[in-house]
Structure formats: C-alpha cells, structure tokens
Amino acid sequence: MKLIEKLKSHFNRSSWLHITFAVCVLLPVVLGTVYYSLVASDRYVASAGFAVRKMDASGGIGMIGAFTGLAGGGSSTSDSYIVLKYLKSRDLINEIEKELPLREIYSESHIDFISRLKKNSNIEELVGYWDTRIETSYNPSSGIITFDVEAFSSEEAERIATLVLTHAQALVNKLSQQARVDSVRSAESEVTLAENRLREALEKLRDFRETEQSIDPAMSAKAQIEILGGLEKELTDVHTRMASLKNSVDDDSPLMRALLRQEAALSLQIDEQASSVKHQGVKAHGGKALSELLATYEGLEVEKRFSEEAYASALASFETARADADRQQSYLAVYNLPALPEQALYPRRLLDVSLILLLSLGLWSIGTLITYSVRDHIA
Numbered sequence: 001m002k003l004i005e006k007l008k009s010h011f012n013r014s015s016w017l018h019i020t021f022a023v024c025v026l027l028p029v030v031l032g033t034v035y036y037s038l039v040a041s042d043r044y045v046a047s048a049g050f051a052v053r054k055m056d057a058s059g060g061i062g063m064i065g066a067f068t069g070l071a072g073g074g075s076s077t078s079d080s081y082i083v084l085k086y087l088k089s090r091d092l093i094n095e096i097e098k099e100l101p102l103r104e105i106y107s108e109s110h111i112d113f114i115s116r117l118k119k120n121s122n123i124e125e126l127v128g129y130w131d132t133r134i135e136t137s138y139n140p141s142s143g144i145i146t147f148d149v150e151a152f153s154s155e156e157a158e159r160i161a162t163l164v165l166t167h168a169q170a171l172v173n174k175l176s177q178q179a180r181v182d183s184v185r186s187a188e189s190e191v192t193l194a195e196n197r198l199r200e201a202l203e204k205l206r207d208f209r210e211t212e213q214s215i216d217p218a219m220s221a222k223a224q225i226e227i228l229g230g231l232e233k234e235l236t237d238v239h240t241r242m243a244s245l246k247n248s249v250d251d252d253s254p255l256m257r258a259l260l261r262q263e264a265a266l267s268l269q270i271d272e273q274a275s276s277v278k279h280q281g282v283k284a285h286g287g288k289a290l291s292e293l294l295a296t297y298e299g300l301e302v303e304k305r306f307s308e309e310a311y312a313s314a315l316a317s318f319e320t321a322r323a324d325a326d327r328q329q330s331y332l333a334v335y336n337l338p339a340l341p342e343q344a345l346y347p348r349r350l351l352d353v354s355l356i357l358l359l360s361l362g363l364w365s366i367g368t369l370i371t372y373s374v375r376d377h378i379a
Contacts, residue, residue, distance in 0.1 A: 017368065024364040025357070032356040041112045042344035044154040046161035049146040049336035052079045052172055055329055079175055079330055080143055086171055087136050087147055087164065090127050095167045100159060102126065106133070111152050134164070146336070154341045161338035169332045176330035187314075187321035194314035198307035205300045235266040 086092055096102055103126060106117035117129045135148045149164060151157035242259050 020368065021364060024367070025360045028360045029353065029357050032353050035112075035114070036347050036349040036352050039112045039114075040347045040349070041110065041115055041152050043115070043150045043152060043346035044157040044341040044343075045148050045150055045345045046154075046157040046338040046341055047146065047148045047336060048161055048165045048334070048338045049144060050165070050168070050332050050334040051143045051145065052083060052330055053143070053333045055331075077140065077143065079172060080138060080145060082175065083168055083171060084136055084138050084145060086168065087145075088127075088131055088134060090123060092164065092167055093123070093126060093130055095170075096160065096163050100163060102130070102160075105151065105156055105160075108152070115152075144335075149338075150346065158338050158340045165334065165338060169334075172330050172332045180329060183321050183324070184318075187318040191311075191314040191318045194307070194311040198304075198311045201300070201304040201307040205304055208297065208300055231266055231270045235263065235270060238263050238266060 093102065103117065103119075103121060106129060107119045107121070108116075111117075118125060121129070133150045135150075137146050138144070147161075147164065149157055149161040151160055238259055242256070242263070245256060245259070
C-alpha cells in the first residue's frame with residue numbers, strides 16, 4: 001500500500017514537472033522561435049558620431065581631440081549633455097516630423113505587430129516609441145557622442161539618421177549663437193551705461209559753464225589775481241616815485257598832484273579787483289563764493305575724467321568680449337556620417353531565441369526549487 005502511494009506521488013511529481021517545463025520553457029521557446037523566424041520584421045541601423053567642440057584661443061579647431069580621446073579646453077561638456085538629451089526629446093521629433101512623417105513610417109502595415117507604432121498615436125506615445133528606436137552614448141573623456149537609429153528599411157534609417165544629425169548641428173549652432181549674443185549684449189550694456197554716465201557728466205559741466213558764464217573758474221580767478229598783482233606793482237612804482245620826489249618837489253606841484261591822483265585811482269582799482277576776486281561768482285539771487293564755485297567745478301571735472309576712463313574701459317571690454325565670442329563658438333565635429341545600411345542588424349534571431357531559452361529555463365528551475373522546498377518543509 002505504501003509502495004503504491006509512493007509510486008503515485010512520484011508519478012504526480014513527474015507529471016507536474018513535465019507540464020510546468022512544457023508551459024514555462026518549451027512554450028516560450030516555441031513562440032519566440034515562431035515570432036523571430038516568421039513574424040519579426042528586419043530592423044536596419046544607421047549610425048553617426050560627432051563631438052561638440054569650441055574654437056580655442058588661437059582660433060584653431062580641436063579635431064585631433066575627437067580621435068585621441070583628449071577633450072581639452074575646446075570641448076563643451078554641458079553642450080554635449082544638452083545635445084544628448086535633445087536626441088531623445090520631443091523637440092527633435094517635432095522638427096523631424098516637419099520633413100518626414102515618423103508616425104507613418106513606424107506604423108506601416110508590413111511591420112510586425114510588436115515592433116509597430118500604434119496608428120494615430122499621440123505625441124507622448126511617439127516620444128516613448130522613439131526612445132526604443134534610437135540609442136545614444138557619450139564618452140566624457142573624449143566628448144564623443146554616437147547614436148544609432150533603427151528603421152524597418154535601409155533608406156528610412158539613413159534619412160532619419162541624417163535628419164537627426166542635421167538638427168543636432170542646428171541646436172549646437174543655436175546654443176553657440178545664443179551664448180555669443182548674451183556675452184556681447186552684457187558688454188554692450190556696460191558700454192551703454194558708461195556712455196550715459198559720460199554724457200550726463202558733460203551735460204552738467206556745460207550747464208555749469210552756461211550758468212556761471214565761465215569756461216574755467218580757476219583760470220578766470222588766476223587771470224584776475226594776475227591783474228591785481230599788476231595794479232599793486234603799478235601802485236608800488238607810484239609810491240617809489242613819490243618818495244624820490246618828496247624832497248625835491250613841493251606837494252602842490254603839478255607832478256606831485258598827478259602822482260597823488262594816479263595813486264588814488266590805482267588804490268580804488270585794487271580795492272575793486274580784490275573785492276571781485278574775493279567774491280567772484282556771487283550773484284544777485286544768492287550765488288556761490290569763489291571757493292565753493294571752484295569746488296563744484298573741480299568735482300564736475302573729476303566726474304568727467306572718471307566717466308571718460310570708464311567709457312574707454314567699457315569699449316575695450318566690449319571689443320574683447322566680441323573677439324572672445326567669435327573665437328569660442330561651438331560647432332559639431334562630425335567624424336562618422338550616416339550611411340545606407342546594407343544588412344539588417346536586428347533582430348538577432350538565434351541569439352534572441354537562445355536568451356528566451358536561458359531565461360525561461362532559469363525561471364522554471366528557480367520556481368521548481370522553491371516549490372519543492374516549500375512542499376518538503378510543509379511535509
């Protein structure tokens with residue numbers, strides 16, 4: 001009786017193993033073989049490779065770095081990552097669809113039902129599908145970007161890959177132009193500020209001269225002081241002559257009276273000139289004294305000089321920024337152009353079926369071991 005129960009248990013276990021093996025291993029392998037042999041559509045691959053480079057300080061180009069693996073100062077890592085993201089972006093798809101109907105190409109009826117894009121798919125579905133049809137890679141040390149585009153005919157693969165490369169070049173040119181515009185615009189803004197400051201300083205100086213009726217108060221004061229000195233010298237000469245004639249000529253003589261009148265006139269002129277120098281610039285409406293006038297004028301002159309220096313410096317910076325922007329433009333150094341594929345690379349039928357076999361067998365073995373362990377533990 002025990003022997004019969006053991007045989008029955010062994011038979012049930014053997015049958016269960018055969019059934020699960022057939023369902024979990026043989027069936028996926030058979031379905032995979034049928035699909036990859038009879039159903040799966042051939043997929044052609046077109047590739048391209050390039051690097052985002054920048055002009056170096058001497059205006060030379062960094063093509064050698066793209067092949068030696070030395071990115072150097074001419075590479076642009078940030079621009080490379082931007083391009084890498086762009087290759088799988090919605091923006092790129094929108095640009096390609098202006099020239100090529102991607103939805104129609106990837107939803108044609110001759111494509112197998114698993115690989116085919118759903119008809120009338122929305123943009124989100126197209127973006128997700130595109131992610132399965134393009135493969136990108138980036139080497140940070142060399143700055144080289146490569147991409148592979150899959151399509152279901154060799155001509156379409158080449159056309160799509162060529163458009164992808166064209167729009168990647170357009171993006172790099174746009175980024176380079178934007179960076180150049182931003183750099184030059186910033187320097188140009190500084191020039192505008194410096195120019196406005198200089199213009200304002202010149203206008204203030206002009207208004208001052210018109211209001212005070214003096215081109216240079218310092219020079220005017222100097223001239224008046226020189227005039228005062230000349231009058232004092234003449235007065236000194238008159239005093240000298242009067243002193244020399246005092247013992248030989250009477251005070252009522254015509255010569256002495258003429259000298260006295262000349263002395264009085266010179267003294268009056270000296271007093272008037274001294275008062276003018278002391279209070280030069282005083283207006284009836286409450287103007288400024290000479291010292292304050294000179295201080296205002298000197299302040300305006302200092303502001304004008306600083307404004308001129310700032311303007312000259314801003315102009316020099318503007319020219320430097322423009323020259324640097326011209327030298328540091330980014331460009332796409334393409335070393336591998338898309339070519340017409342002659343043979344379909346995918347699907348790799350034997351490899352794919354072998355992978356299905358190994359995966360199914362592995363999962364079945366693990367499941368079987370777990371099931372028997374649990375049963376033995378319960379028993």
